[in-house]
Amino acid sequence: MDDAAVLKRRGYIMGINLGEGSYAKVKSAYSERLKFNVAVKIIDRKKAPTDFLEKFLPREIEILAMLNHRSIVKTYEIFETSDGKVYIVMELGVQGDLLEFIKTRGALHEDDARKKFHQLSSAIKYCHDLDVVHRDLKCENLLLDKDFNIKLSDFGFSKRCLRDDSGRIILSKTFCGSAAYAAPEVLQGIPYQPKVYDIWSLGVILYIMVCGSMPYDDSNIKKMLRIQKEHRVNFPRSKHLTGECKDLIYRMLQPDVNRRLHIDEILSHCWVQPKVRGLSSAAIHKEGESSRGAEPSRTPETPDKKSATKLEPREEAGPETQSEPKPNEEETLQVPVSRQSDNMDLNGELPGRVIEEEALPQP
Template sequence: MDDAVVLGKKGYSLSNTLGEGSYGKVKSAYCDRLKCNVAIKIIDKRKTPRDFLEKFLPREIEALRRLHHPSIIKTYEIFETSAGKVYIVMELGEKGDLLDYIKITGAMKEDIARIKFHQLASAIKHCHDSDFAHRDLKCENILLDEDLNIKLSDFGFSKSLSRDENGRTILSKTFCGSAAYAAPEVLQGIPCDPRISDIWSLGVILYTMVYALMPFDDSNVRKMICIQKQHRIPFPKSKYLTVECKDLIYHLLQPNVSQRLCIDQVLKHSWLQTPKSRLPSPLPAAEEGECSQNLREGKPEHKLQAKSHSAEREGEGKQKGPS
């Protein structure tokens, strides 16, 4: 049965396509019951690999059903038809994703970035406190509502944490996500607590918010890992940032997992409190543009769009928001 017919019977009027992947798509629709526009992810199970059906889709649905937070995209309904199609009805990110927003508006002022980043970090705290790691944090997976509030989305790579008989977190051995946002331990295939790897991705996102640049050029992953492990972070002199903001980025992008902040420490960081110091940063800074990557240069798409390096799952379509 046609998607429009199936959804029409449930009170949804389908509209334009927001995103499309190898075996799924996201469309916008109007919901008669909610009296608002929504996003509907449509997954055809007949066209999806077994790994996705057995591992990733159940994890995503579990996360969507369990995670409820003001800065996480709301899930209204999940249902499946006898024809093998899964429909996930979600809150619509009216203003699109964070990457597109930054490309259009440029780097954020610190006061604005502080508000947005606090919303995002609060959403991640909720995930981590609920024993979930997102594992695919990137600007494209952060949507904006009508009032430009952060809405974390796309839990297709998320994982519910398991513990051994001694109560210790079982480390993740699967590389998934996007090279430009992935922590060095993930890129190197070192077993890790995926919550700590999420923190690194937060550092890349915060850097991108305040500079409208990527901190590392992922066109040569081996070289990028070398730079990351040396804790070399380029702080362009063309834009002034407070000591606190640079300090937070510096500690988020900490290659040593034992020294990287946990999410509670992130939220307690001085930059996320009332701004104080306006002094130049004493932190070591690479020369401008040494290894950062411009979001607006029109580089090849693989450098602008985060790349999936997982052999287990391709993107099944994500919400992009109205064009």
């Protein structure tokens, strides 16, 4: 039977194609039982690679079945047919994903970014408390419901953390994700702490939310790594970000894994907590951050729409000098503002998304 017939027998009326890769596709469908539209991920075992079938797919199915959080895409049903097709019926992000939202509307006001980032961080805390790591956090995997609330999706690279006899989480050696959102330790092929990896990706996402552009240019991985390891983060002056917001991003994009924030520290940060404002400049200076005080948020500029798939790169800014800045320069907590990583298909066939059990070349 074709997909439409299979879904019809299960009570779903198949709709439009939402995406397609070499061995997986996503369709919209109307659920006669639920009385609303859903998304159906269809995986063809006959076309999928062995490592995906033996490792990633079983992990994804196990984890999806156990998750239940308001900011995580709901999984309604998982079933398989005799001809080797797996159907995962999920909540539909009716407003699309966060990347498309930002490309269309521009960077978010800090208040809107705070709300969405708090929803995402709450979802990650829920996962991390269950010892589940996502390992592919990016704007394309953040769907928006009818009220533009965040719904975390795509647990294809997720896993449950293993612990040693002393209770410490065992380092991961499977290097996966998208280069533009990947932490420097992952790009270098160093065994990594998976929860700490997720935090770096959160930092990239928040930067994109409030700046409307990428924090690092992944077109040159060697150069990007050097900038990341120097802990340089450039913020566009035109966005007039508050000191609290920049401080949080700076602490998440910390190359030293022992100093990078944990999820509880993110949720308790003064920028995330709407009632606790006014981070002291002394606290910021302690991390070597910006010396500028909090500034009011302005209406964001809409990014260039030339590219349908990428956030447009901007000219790289060098380290901040002592001279008085000119309008529209970038202020440095120190990194080049750039483009998004190459688009990935459903299965991550393009280079840079997943490298199984081997390190990327050392810079």
